[in-house]
Amino acid sequence: MVADVSVVVRYRKAVTYGVHALLAALETAKVEHDLRLGTTPEETAEHINASEADRVLVLWSFYSPDAEAMAAELATVKALSGGRGLHIAGGVHATAEPQQVIDAGWDLAGIGEGESTIIALVRALQEDQPLTTVPGLAIKDADGVALRTRPAPQLPLDTFPSFLGRKGPIEITRGCRYTCRFCQTPFMFGGQFRHRSVASVREHVRGMVDRGLRDIRFITPTSLSYGSPGPDPDLGAVEELLAGVKEELPPHGRVFFGSFPSEVRPEHVTPEAMRLLKRYVANDNLIIGAQSGSDKVLAASGRGHDTSPVRDAVRIAVEHGFRPNVDFIFGMPGEDEADQAASIRLAADLADLGARIHTHTFMPLPGTPWRDAEPAFIPLTTMRELDRLAQRGDAYGHWRKQAEHSARLAETAKAYPRRARRRRTG
Incomplete structure (x- = not known):
């Protein structure tokens, strides 16, 4: 006998992209389930209580800075629903810190890419199969230790759509x-690029046009790397992608590429690349990752470039009609006041060239090599300079709030040392 399964999602704007991919995987695999979206903790609990299904699976996804707040929400939902439901946390934080997630009250942690895991998990609940057969999970044992099942596969990107009907x-x-x-990103999804085919992208665009949508945007860690396996852009592949999308769009359709929610690397900003983008894209800005004005800090961070291509990228982008939004991170491990002063100088120079500076504070994110690294101190002199840039209209960002997140993440890292026990099931 197959059990009915209701899937309730704690649906938040911050993580809709990943949630849509999971739900699309379930739909593509034709896995029967009742779906309910809870936009608040109270609504999520109401959906759990209202479900008449045999089993209720509650999906949560969040980034590391939100983990503490989401744990508080979980406690609220459990209290309001009488403890009903099997709660699973997924995403980059759960992948990196499954033991912390289990200790915070979730029943399961999803580890790695979630499409294969969610399909197998719902089917296991329908067929009353042991959850240890589901790949990509951490399951709490009798001692409270997060036991890992076998890893979820990393499949070609065309295997599942980004979304269906959304x-x-x-x-x-x-x-x-x-x-x-x-x-x-590279430590959750792997250190190699996997690109969606142009045919798959065009299929997405056709579906969007059929629903009356006209603006197309993309998710990618580095836009001009599309189609390339290595460090050098393949502009032919980029043009094939953009031209194919334009062919699927109506005359009033627009393509946004290299702007939010993605970016370009500074060394990829060349006159040839900018001329290509101008032929196809509607955005008048580009997001460029500089991250620091110190060559020492860039080298230590493994960024793969120094400061020299950053100035060139801004000049070239401006010359071709784009306004660059340039990311800087302050407080990276090993950074001193001289490094911060170099970043301030470079930021001011770029602003004079026509860029806007997007300021960030370093956060020791779980799953990264700098998870346990000590954030550098940001003195008052640096803060004042950042405020001065913002007052001039040359900088924006939530670096102060990120500094608070950074301190909390550093404390959590101390409470959960990397050497903590790891065991696999089976």
């Missing part, structure tokens, strides 16, 4: 060969 950016690349020590 809007959002199309994921065109997963994984990243640039293993920056502060970034979670």
Whole structure:
């Protein structure tokens, strides 16, 4: 006998892209389930209580800075629903810190890419199979230790759509060969690029046009790397992608590429690349990752470039009609006041050239090589300079809030040392 399964999602704007991919995987695999979206903890609990299914699976996804707040929400939902439901946390934080997630009250942690895991998990619940048969999970044992099942496979990106019947950016690349020590992406999705085919992207666009949508955006860790296996852009592949998308769009359709929610690397900003983009894209800005004005800090972070291509990228982008939004991270491990002063100088120079500076504070994110690294102190002199840039209209960002997150993450890392026990099931 097959059990009825209700899937309740704690649906939050911050993680809709990943949630849409999971739900699309379930639909594509034709896994029967009742779906309910809870936009608040109270609504999530109401959906759990209202479900008449035999089993209720509650999906949560969040980034590391949100983990503490989501744990509080979980406690609220459990209290309001009488403890009913099997709660699973997924995403980059759960992948990196399954023991912490289990200790915080979730029944399961999803580890790695979730499409194969969610399909196998719902089927296991329907067929009353042991959850230990589901790949990509951490399950609490009798001692409270998070036991891991076998890893979930990393499949070609065309295997599942980015979404079905929903809007959002199309994921065109997963994984990243640039293993920056502060970034979670390559350590969750792998250190190689996996690109969605142009045919799959065009299929997404056709569906979006059929639903009356006209703006197309993309998810990728580095836009101009599309189609390339290595460090050098393949502009032919990029043009094939953009031209194919334009062919699927109506005359009033628009393509946004290299702007939110993705970016370009500074060394990829060349006159040839900018001329290509101008032929196809509607965005008048580009997001460029500089991260620091110190060559020492860039080298230590594994960024893969120094400061020299950053100025060139801004000049070239501006010359071709784009306004660069340039990311800087302050407080990276080993950074001193001289490094911060170099970043401030470079940021001011770029602003004079026509860029806007997007300021960030380093966070020791779980799953990264710098998870246990001590954030550098940001003195008052640096803070004042950042405030001065913002007051001039040359900088923006939530670096102060990120500094609070950084302190909490550093404390959590101490409470959960990397050497903590890991055991596999079976």
